[in-house]
Amino acid sequence: MWLIALLVALVATIQLRSEAEVQRSLVGTDATSLAFLIDDLHRANDSLDAEKADLTSLRARLQSGQSGAADQVLQSEADRLRAIEGLIAVHGPGIVMEIDASGLTALDLQDALNNLAAGGAEATDVNGHRLVMGVPIYQTSDGVAIDGVTVSPPWTISVIGDPNRLGLIADLMAQQLRADRRVRQATYRVEADVVIRSVVSAKPFVYAIPS
Amino acid sequence: MSPRHLGSAVLVAIVALATGFVLAGQIKAQLLTPSNQLARYQALVRSVQELEVTNADSRRQIAALRGQIDTLESDAAARSAQTQALRNQVSDLRTHAGLVAVRGPGVEVDLRNGFPGPDTGGQTGYLINFQDVQDVVYLLFAQGAEGIAVNDRRITPLTAFSGSAGEVVIDQGPPQSSPIKITAVGDRNKMVAALDDPSALPGIRARQIQFQLHLTFQGSPDLALPPYDSSLQITHVSPA
16 A cells, blocks of 8 residues: 555656656747747748749750750859849849948948848948958948948948848838937838949959869 | 554555545646647747758759759850850859859868856857857958858858857758857968957957857868858849
């Protein structure tokens, strides 16, 4: 009898403790983060599907053997890559953001540009300087420099991309910036056609070799 | 059995029965909710895992398609000097966009989580986050990097970093967490000097002291970067 009572108590204790462990592990897990992650992965997978469809179509055109097909594909690819790398002037829908502040640093500009890139920016210009990832942005004693040129506020950031997504990002950014004591003004407007004429200077690789 | 023993046995049986009922009630009341939470949590985790498998599979297919297209372009270029000239231009552009594997001298940076302090109150400063990776990448590009990969994910002109505490998402890739290895090919000496500068990367340096965040780097004469394996689409931009 005593043994039965002891076993019941032991099993119950083990059960309760193991469930408590599970509960503790759940407390440490952020389910909201998981939900955001699922959303991000859905969006990413949609983009990958679109890329696969495009590449499949390109492959079909090349396999068709039609006269001039390869040249057309290559020319189109060259134009697309020049736009991506900031080597040609471009236009399209997007947003224009104005930030007037004193004391903002290169890190602030990098954060702003990364937020816009995460919001689908396809081409970006700051005060007449074309920016893609890889263009140096750094702090100097005179302020923020883009590829060796100091860019003083106010900053006008022109971005081409999905105007709805960029508008949402710009709105959040403007709200955050207005709460920053260094910022005098932060506004944005959505435009049907943003024109970016600045270009990145092409620099041949010195160290990197295709392999 | 004596009346005394019988009484004891009945008492033990009653106590065991009562304990059983109490425990059953306790288990039912307290464990139902965690069990449901667990099921919901497991469903979320399963979704993430399935999406990550799809993601990896898509990226493999994209890499394969790019390889097939390259072969077809090469065949076409062998038949026409004009096509060959165009292909050379595109190859150069693809190399600069991160679509081609490259190698050369450079630096490897290792970032690892630190340890939560006793009085951090739920802060996540001890975790490597996407801003840390962003800061290192910007520093390396400013100091002569020609190509960069983060945990073998190549950085492109359109790359964006995102994520939550302890997670780093790069473009359309799956989330990554500590340890993070950033590999840069370019001006090795300049990059090493910049990483050695105690005034560089102030956010990471401060957390090195506070949380023992781990930042180490090493120059190398020959490092390899893989090609980008995700989407590089622009659908809103047209030549002006």
